[in-house]
Amino acid sequence: MSAPETVPAVGRGRRELTYAVLLCLAGAGLAFWAVTRTWSVELTARGSLPPSRHARTGADLLPWVSALAVVGLAGAGAVLATRGRVRRLVGVLLTGLGLAVAAGGGYGLTEGGVSRQWPALVLAGGLLAATGGVLTALRGAGWPAMGARYERAHRPAGPPGDADRPAVERGTRDAWEALDRGEDPTVS
Secondary structure, eight states: OOOOOOOOHHHHHHHHHHHHHHHHHHHHHHHHHHHTSEEEEEEEEETTEEEEEEEEEHHHHOHHHHHHHHHHHHHHHHHHHOOHHHHHHHHHHHHHHHHHHHHHHHHHHHSTTOOSHHHHHHHHHHHHHHHHHHHHHHHGGGSOOOOGGGSOOOOOOOOSSGGGSOHHHHOHHHHHHHHHTTOOTTOO
16 A cells, blocks of 8 residues: 655645635624524514514624624635734634634523524634634644735836836826736826
8 A cells, every 4th residue: 555645735735725714704704694684573562553573683782793703704815815923813813703703692692582593603603713713823824825916016216207207197008008017007
């Protein structure tokens, strides 16, 4: 029997990065969706009239949970956009954020008169996001980062003149050429 082939470090890092981002997106998305569902319905007696119904969502009961879920969605993008120690710090923040969302779901489960399915999904979503955060905090420093083509190129300082003005001030052709090079033609 031959020894199993080892997966190259770059391939493993990309796969782990993908898993972490998907865990964060799925967890935060699930929590946000579940917190916007109707958790309870209050009936108010109105004498001989039919009772009035007042539906309350999880966001009505725990408004901070939906805000944290949106931050978790943004944090998944931050995992992609950062590298090294900053990515690990984002992972720690996502872990705390996911645990806070899970705590909101757990609190919703303890409330009386509340449907149990939606807080349970918020709890599960928070735990998924926290898992993605833990994975990022532990392994994220070695994952591949976005390429240099996403970074703004440094232009050497030269004598002031026509080249220092924004491309849109130099003419239409220069503006289009700047766009072709991936530069912002409105910035000098």
